[in-house]
Amino acid sequence: MKLFSLTAAITLSLAVTSVMAKDKPGEGITVHPVIQPVLEEYFQGRIIDRALKDLGYTVAQPQEVLAQTAHIAVGTGDADYFTNSWDKLHEAFFKEAGGPDKISKVGTLVRGALQGYLVDKASYDAGVKSLADLKDPKIAAKFDADGDGKADLAGCVPGWGCERVIEHELDAYGLRDTVTHNQGEYNAIIADTIARFKSGKPILYYTWTPYWVSGALVPGKDVEFLSVPFTSLPDNSQANTVFNGKNLGFPVDDLRIVARNDFLKKNPAAAKLFEVATIDINDISAENKLIADGQKSSADIDKHVDDWIKAHQSEYDGWLKAARDASN
Numbered sequence: 001m002k003l004f005s006l007t008a009a010i011t012l013s014l015a016v017t018s019v020m021a022k023d024k025p026g027e028g029i030t031v032h033p034v035i036q037p038v039l040e041e042y043f044q045g046r047i048i049d050r051a052l053k054d055l056g057y058t059v060a061q062p063q064e065v066l067a068q069t070a071h072i073a074v075g076t077g078d079a080d081y082f083t084n085s086w087d088k089l090h091e092a093f094f095k096e097a098g099g100p101d102k103i104s105k106v107g108t109l110v111r112g113a114l115q116g117y118l119v120d121k122a123s124y125d126a127g128v129k130s131l132a133d134l135k136d137p138k139i140a141a142k143f144d145a146d147g148d149g150k151a152d153l154a155g156c157v158p159g160w161g162c163e164r165v166i167e168h169e170l171d172a173y174g175l176r177d178t179v180t181h182n183q184g185e186y187n188a189i190i191a192d193t194i195a196r197f198k199s200g201k202p203i204l205y206y207t208w209t210p211y212w213v214s215g216a217l218v219p220g221k222d223v224e225f226l227s228v229p230f231t232s233l234p235d236n237s238q239a240n241t242v243f244n245g246k247n248l249g250f251p252v253d254d255l256r257i258v259a260r261n262d263f264l265k266k267n268p269a270a271a272k273l274f275e276v277a278t279i280d281i282n283d284i285s286a287e288n289k290l291i292a293d294g295q296k297s298s299a300d301i302d303k304h305v306d307d308w309i310k311a312h313q314s315e316y317d318g319w320l321k322a323a324r325d326a327s328n
Contacts, residue, residue: 024056025269025327031057034079037064039296040288044279045083046305055269055323071097074260081259088253105256106274110281114243115162115208115250117226123202124224132173132229140178143204154193154205155181164234169249172232210281215289272326277319
């Protein structure tokens with residue numbers, strides 16, 4: 001009887017261990033993420049970290065460095081993965097970090113990271129659908145905020161890079177006589193734009209996604225992206241600027257997870273997670289709006305992650321299942 005009980009206990013223990021191994025393929029492994037010190041990027045990073053924890057991995061405190069250094073950290077082995085690599089924007093950083101010989105871009109975490117010019121939906125529905133429409137002084141005057149008769153474009157901070165595109169395109173599309181590019185502290189300029197929108201006045205502005213502005217002024221609901229008449233980028237650079245059939249004038253980009261090749265090979269569950277995980281760009285913009293409204297503590301962001309997972313539980317569980325299957 002005692003021998004039978006001992007045998008049964010060992011069998012049960014092995015069965016439990018086997019189940020745990022399948023359920024927690026990362027058990028006993030510590031992973032090292034890297035992230036930029038940007039509150040608006042914590043959300044998607046923490047969703048991935050949470051999924052890794054649910055797979056049994058121990059996730060170390062993320063290093064906080066800017067994007068170029070983040071890529072290098074992955075390439076040198078100081079970090080295992082970076083969740084906010086812009087596919088086109090950060091291509092030079094990817095190559096500097098060793099390129100495909102050392103690191104890989106895995107999956108597409110966020111599709112359609114955009115930049116562009118937008119107007120209020122009422123103006124769009126009334127016929128203002130292209131930036132070139134603002135060559136007409138009568139149309140441009142509708143977006144005049146300071147009384148000089150020219151459209152006021154809430155634009156880009158000098159030094160960010162987007163201002164070079166805007167300045168180039170104002171010339172390329174012949175808009176200098178009818179459009180003023182207002183530059184300065186972006187959040188202050190966009191706050192004035194949002195106030196103008198709330199008062200029922202037409203607005204014209206530049207923004208990018210994912211960012212909190214598109215949580216306050218939701219594309220397709222409150223505002224619409226304008227098209228441009230043709231692609232014209234500084235230095236004659238070539239890029240795809242068309243998204244959903246509309247030429248936005250700025251390269252369309254995706255956010256991807258960059259990880260070291262040896263890490264991916266040793267951790268098939270993590271590799272599969274990185275491959276299948278996706279987050280809607282509008283969800284990130286909405287979460288960024290919560291940050292802008294004051295919910296910006298670490299605990300607040302963790303709650304945003306909790307709420308997102310609950311709202312997308314089936315999808316999230318699908319990521320975990322795919323990751324667990326890949327480890328078997």
